[in-house]
Structure formats: C-alpha cells, structure tokens
Amino acid sequence: xxxxxxxxxxxxxxxxxxxxxxxxxxxxxxxxxxxxxxxxxxxxxxxxxxxxxxxxxxxxxxxxxxxxxxxxxxxxxxxxxxxxxxxxxxxxxxxxxxxxxxxxxxxxxxxxxxxxxxxxxxxxxxxxxxxxxxxxxxxxxxxxxxxxxxxxxxxxxxxxxxxxxxxxxxxxxxxxxxxxxxxxxxxxxxxxxxxxxxxxxxxxxxxxxxxxxxxxxxxxxxxxxxxxxxxxxxxxxxxxxxxxxxxxxxxxxxxxxxxxxxxxxxx
Amino acid sequence: xxxxxxxxxxxxxxxxxxxxxxxxxxxxxxxxxxxxxxxxxxxxxxxxxxxxxxxxxxxxxxxxxxxxxxxxxxxxxxxxxxxxxxxxxxxxxxxxxxxxxxxxxxxxxxxxxxxxxxxxxxxxxxxxxxxxxxxxxxxxxxxxxxxxxxxxxxxxxxxxxxxxxxxxxxxxxxxxxxxxxxxxxxxxxxxxxxxxxxxxxxxxxxxxxxxxxxxxxxxxxxxxxxxxxxxxxxxxxxxxxxxxxxxxxxxxxxxxxx
Numbered sequence: 001x002x003x004x005x006x007x008x009x010x011x012x013x014x015x016x017x018x019x020x021x022x023x024x025x026x027x028x029x030x031x032x033x034x035x036x037x038x039x040x041x042x043x044x045x046x047x048x049x050x051x052x053x054x055x056x057x058x059x060x061x062x063x064x065x066x067x068x069x070x071x072x073x074x075x076x077x078x079x080x081x082x083x084x085x086x087x088x089x090x091x092x093x094x095x096x097x098x099x100x101x102x103x104x105x106x107x108x109x110x111x112x113x114x115x116x117x118x119x120x121x122x123x124x125x126x127x128x129x130x131x132x133x134x135x136x137x138x139x140x141x142x143x144x145x146x147x148x149x150x151x152x153x154x155x156x157x158x159x160x161x162x163x164x165x166x167x168x169x170x171x172x173x174x175x176x177x178x179x180x181x182x183x184x185x186x187x188x189x190x191x192x193x194x195x196x197x198x199x200x201x202x203x204x205x206x207x208x209x210x211x212x213x214x215x216x217x218x219x220x221x222x223x224x225x226x227x228x229x230x231x232x233x234x235x236x237x238x239x240x241x242x243x244x245x246x247x248x249x250x251x252x253x254x255x256x257x258x259x260x261x262x263x264x265x266x267x
Numbered sequence: 268x269x270x271x272x273x274x275x276x277x278x279x280x281x282x283x284x285x286x287x288x289x290x291x292x293x294x295x296x297x298x299x300x301x302x303x304x305x306x307x308x309x310x311x312x313x314x315x316x317x318x319x320x321x322x323x324x325x326x327x328x329x330x331x332x333x334x335x336x337x338x339x340x341x342x343x344x345x346x347x348x349x350x351x352x353x354x355x356x357x358x359x360x361x362x363x364x365x366x367x368x369x370x371x372x373x374x375x376x377x378x379x380x381x382x383x384x385x386x387x388x389x390x391x392x393x394x395x396x397x398x399x400x401x402x403x404x405x406x407x408x409x410x411x412x413x414x415x416x417x418x419x420x421x422x423x424x425x426x427x428x429x430x431x432x433x434x435x436x437x438x439x440x441x442x443x444x445x446x447x448x449x450x451x452x453x454x455x456x457x458x459x460x461x462x463x464x465x466x467x468x469x470x471x472x473x474x475x476x477x478x479x480x481x482x483x484x485x486x487x488x489x490x491x492x493x494x495x496x497x498x499x500x501x502x503x504x505x506x507x508x509x510x511x512x513x514x515x516x517x518x519x520x521x522x523x524x525x
Binding site for chain 1: 470
C-alpha cells in the first residue's frame, strides 16, 4: 500500500484506560497513515467509544487514561489530552452518530455554516453570506449535494441532509483525520450509501485520513483499507481488509468474518 | 391465515398507510422492509389493533375485521417481539411473572402456568433457574429470548417482530434467528418481520413487502425481489445495500431455508 515507507500520521501507543481498577482499554497500539481509511470494528462493549473519546480527549473524569500519541512526529502524553479537549483538535474532525446532536436547533443552518467558516477562518463570507465561487467550501457543498440552505432550521431538514451537513462541516475544516462514529446507523441505507461514498471520495482527493468506527464488519470491508478488531478492551489484530477477510489471525475475528452475512444453515 | 385487504390508515388528515394488501399463509415468513417513516411500524401496530384502521379489512383465522367499527384485531392469536428487549420487560418483575402474564387470561391453574413457563424457557434454550431473575440480571440476548418465550407461551398463530435483532451483536443475532427458525418449524408459526436489514430479509423471508411513503412498492416472492426488483425504489435500495455490504457482493450459492 502507498505511503507505507512514510511514518504514520498518527500513532497511539500503550493507550490504557481504567475506571476504578477495571480495565476498559488494554494497551492499545494503533497507527493511521495519511489519506488511508481505517475501520475500528467491535461489538457493543468492546471499547470503541472509549477509544474514540480518548483520542478526542473527551473521556469522563472518572476514567484514567495513560499512553502516548504521536502526531506528525510530535509526541503527546495522553494523560493530558483531556485538559484541552484533545491536543490535536485542529487536525481532527468528528462526525457524531446522531446528526441532530451536532447542530444547534435554534439557529438557521445557513448561520451555522457561516459560523463554521468564520471559526475556521478559511473564508470570509461577504455581506450576502455567499462564499466565493471555486472555493473549497463551495466545492464541498456541491460534492455533498448540499445547496440552498434558504432559511431552514435543522429540524426542517431530513436526518440524511443533516448528516451531510455535518460531513461538510468536518471536511471544510481541512482536518488531517475525520472520525466517523457509526456512520450508517442513524441513516436509511440509500442516504447512508451515498453520503459514505461521497465523503470517502472527498477525503481521498484531499489526503484526509478517515477513521470509521462501526460494529458492522461487512460495512468496514466495503470502505476501509485496513481494519482494526477490538474486543473486550483489547486490540486483537490490525490488518488490511484482505488479510482480515482471508487470513484472520485471531479466532474471534474469523468468527466475526464468518458471521458478517446471513448465510448460516439451519440443518 | 392472515389476509389484509386495501388497508388504509389516516391520521390528522395524513395518509399513513394507503391501500395495503397482502396475504400470509400458515408457516410463512413475511419481511416488511422500507426506510424509516415508510409505515412499517404503523402497519404492524394496525395489525395488532393498536392503531384503528380507516379503510379496508383484515381477515385473521377466518374472522373478518372491518374498518372503522372493529379495530380490535390481534389477540389472542398474535404476539409481538420488540426491538429493545430490556425496555420490553418490566424491570420490577421476575422473568417468570413476565412470561406468565400472557397466560392469566386463560384461566389456568397455578401449576399449569408454572409448567407452561418452564416449558417456554426450555423452548428458547434458557437454563433452569433463569425464571427467578430480574431483567437487569440477564444479558441482552437472554432478554430477547425471554421476550420470545413470553410471545410463544400463549400459543399464537402469528408472531410479529419489530426489528428483533438490531439491538444484538452479529453472532447473537444468528443464534436467535436459528432459535426462531426451529420454533417456527415446531409450532407451524407464521412470522412477520419488520426489518431494515436486507441481508436478513433475503436470507429468512418467503415474501417481501416493500413499503415507501405508506404505500406498497413491491409485494413479491423473496427470490424474485432480490433477483430483480420491479420498482425504481427497490433497485436503489438494493444498490445501497450492496454498497454498504449488508448484502454479499457476489451471491454465495443461493441459500434458502428448506
């Protein structure tokens, strides 16, 4: 795969999360390369959300986090990650599972979009609030089929549209990494499929890495280049999608691979 | 055994369901598929008599229910299993009480009820002693088995399922599906599933009812539907399922439950 000679963009090493002596994540070592799509797969309770939260620096105060994070060659101690809501927050974008939690219900969508741009200082909207043509932001909007905010509020848009807008928020920030948390579970399949195809395409074009967290191995194999399998707080294995599908190293993974589709016989 | 004829449901001047017709024979499995808001759950609730129908008729075991006077269809020959098993069980009731509840109407002796509960628990492959626990003390998969036990203990003819597997992990899903298949064979049950999982529908159903905006988009044999959907909407849905991996890309040799 490309870029393998380069050092990874982000490297988690020895990530351990405990809560009252109970180990939630056990010595996780995981890296992601620039521009790659990595899926983190696990069943409920595997520690997917804890992993995400530690990376984002939003773990709750009862948890103690240890380990280090190396981003673009610079090493950070994860124990301090929480103080600042992630030390690398300008390089990370997070798209929540449920789009309605990411939007302010009382503000018009157009306002929220402009606010995002303002905060990012990427473009200055002129008086009409229209951004200049051929801008990156305009490109993102058209890529995700978002036009005409009109004077709509979030609840006047479908969930699919809301999710697209959040994806646009994430992309327009030009992060190095986008984190998608269960990207299909709140959406209907037709909408979810389109949104995922679009966002991975834009991410590829702009060399943005994608971390997709999901319980659905079948979904992961469709989009990811590499898959990390998480179970009961342990990272069982990381491999290319082909390796995971054809030569899983761990029995848990092979069981998961076997059961990813509905094919079993009842005899 | 179930025949739905031009069923419509109107509420607050909105058509929630329009002109729904389908039939279900004994021992058959029907999967109702469609996106959220398409009317899947409304249809299920209407068939259970929880929502009054505005037009049309339902024939259940040679008894005809017609709108709008009679909408109390359902019991005692239908039972439902819901999506979230923990939410479906009373947290302050022991498992055996939850299961026995569907028997209270039948004026049985206490010993008979006890017997039936034990048998139901055996049927769903739960270990002895489970009946004295509370819902908080069992796992999600076990709780779903309890809900199934509660549904079958009253010996219904049709079981309704509203996304019965989507809260469960993939491997547990398959175990429950296997259990349901065995129960169906043993008791000649008919199943109606509401599901968004096309992979499951292709695998498990005999017939497919595809809803879109409260209307029937397609009502066909499962193999015909998955080979070539007739509607544009059905095609889009299948395409998305292939992209998302919920249907295997290349068909593994067409598996059907014998």
